[in-house]
Amino acid sequence: xxxKILLVDDEPEILRAVKFYLEDExxxxxxxxxxxxxxxxxxxxxxxxxxxxxxxxxTDGIQVxxxxxxxxxTRLIPIIFLTARExxxxxxxxxxAGGDDYVTKxxxxxxxxARIKAHIKRSREELSSHPVTGLPGAITVENxxxxxxxxxxxxxAVFAAMENFRPYQEAYGVSRGERLLLYMxxxxxxxxxxxxxxxxxxxxxxYEECLLLLPPDRAAEVCSCATVMFxxxxxxxxxxxxxxxxxxxxYDYRGKLARSPLVFLALGGVCNSNRFxxxxxxxxxxxxxxxxxxxxxxxSCHVLEE
Numbered sequence: 001x002x003x004k005i006l007l008v009d010d011e012p013e014i015l016r017a018v019k020f021y022l023e024d025e026x027x028x029x030x031x032x033x034x035x036x037x038x039x040x041x042x043x044x045x046x047x048x049x050x051x052x053x054x055x056x057x058x059t060d061g062i063q064v065x066x067x068x069x070x071x072x073x074t075r076l077i078p079i080i081f082l083t084a085r086e087x088x089x090x091x092x093x094x095x096x097a098g099g100d101d102y103v104t105k106x107x108x109x110x111x112x113x114a115r116i117k118a119h120i121k122r123s124r125e126e127l128s129s130h131p132v133t134g135l136p137g138a139i140t141v142e143n144x145x146x147x148x149x150x151x152x153x154x155x156x157a158v159f160a161a162m163e164n165f166r167p168y169q170e171a172y173g174v175s176r177g178e179r180l181l182l183y184m185x186x187x188x189x190x191x192x193x194x195x196x197x198x199x200x201x202x203x204x205x206x207y208e209e210c211l212l213l214l215p216p217d218r219a220a221e222v223c224s225c226a227t228v229m230f231x232x233x234x235x236x237x238x239x240x241x242x243x244x245x246x247x248x249x250x251y252d253y254r255g256k257l258a259r260s261p262l263v264f265l266a267l268g269g270v271c272n273s274n275r276f277x278x279x280x281x282x283x284x285x286x287x288x289x290x291x292x293x294x295x296x297x298x299x300s301c302h303v304l305e306e
Contacts, residue, residue: 003048003120004028008038008064009082010056014105018051021109022116035059039067042074046134048120051112054083054094062097069098070198073189076136078119082107130204132178133185141203141211145280148213149272155199156219156304158212158269159287160188160226163295164248165208167260168237171250180237184230184265185210191226205284209291216271216306223267223302230265231300238262266294267302274306 005022009015010033019029030045032038035056042050050068054061061081068074081094081102091102100119103112130137136144148155162168162184169177188210192200201213214222235243242248248260268291270283277283286305294303 001028002026002117004045005030005116006038006042006045006047006050007031008035008050008056008061009033009053010035011053014053014082018109018112022113025113027116035061035064038064039071039074042068042077043071046073047077048123049078049080049116051080051082051116052099054081062093065094065097065099073134075201076123076140078123080112080115080119130207132181132207133204135185135210136201136203138205141205142280144201144203144213145211145283149277149279149283154216154271154273155213156216156269156271157283157287158214158219158223158267158302158304159284159291160184160210160212160265160267161208161291161295162263163266164260164263167248167250167258168263170252171248171258171260172237176237180263181208183233183237187229187233187265188212188226191222191229195221195225211287212269216273219269219271219304220302223269223304226267227265227300227302234263261298264298264300266291266297266300268292268294269302269304271304271306 002025005027007015007018007029012033015031015033019031022029030041032041036059052061052064065079068077068079078100079098081099082105083091083094083102084105094102101115103115145157168180189202192202192212192214195218196214197218199215202210204210212222247262250258252258268287270286270290290303290305294301
């Protein structure tokens, strides 16, 4: 399979024709005629690229694009607009909304295919997404933090990790460890969506750690929400005997009986409002120190510093 495509167009004939052509080129293609459904599908499917018609009833392509760009899990997916309009100002509107390219109807299938392949190739090279959660990886995270610093933005960077994760993965195996990582990521995303406000970002710069970028006045609420939600569901990832004991007992790789506390969520946040930070490395170094303080609490908690 060459990639996963989400095709959004209110014309059934175009949907059928493009879907047939791209599937013949070994793409997995998902379609919808409704702009209002596109955001939901994009978040669920995590496609490699979205083909989006500009002119649609109710919710048009420009509105859909803005919504996609405002959400953590879809903000970096390449978007190609399909437009029947030749006016330069209409194309500029699409690009300013966050589109990456446009193709004018009627279009050549070969041209569309070439553009799709080029954008997917570039996106994969730049994104370096996390292999388990699909969140933006280390390169994208570093670029985003540096961009905000260079623009003079004031923000809080919250580093998140699960304490006692490695004993959990040793006891339960890689597959269940990955499910626990996904659980942490979903909790953080939900907390960010509920309380974070505009301009938020979430990525995963290392295998076990996530990073949230958010307005300083929202940081404490997001962190509190995340720790509560994490605690509410973490026991579902343990066997009944470990839930009863309140700790993990297992035989390690040497065959010796080992004990470990249950996992908890540690959040360490740093804000550049009172301290000059020039690079992502400076943010990460400070964040690692604050995260260590949160880890030492012995329970799900957050520590924020300015």
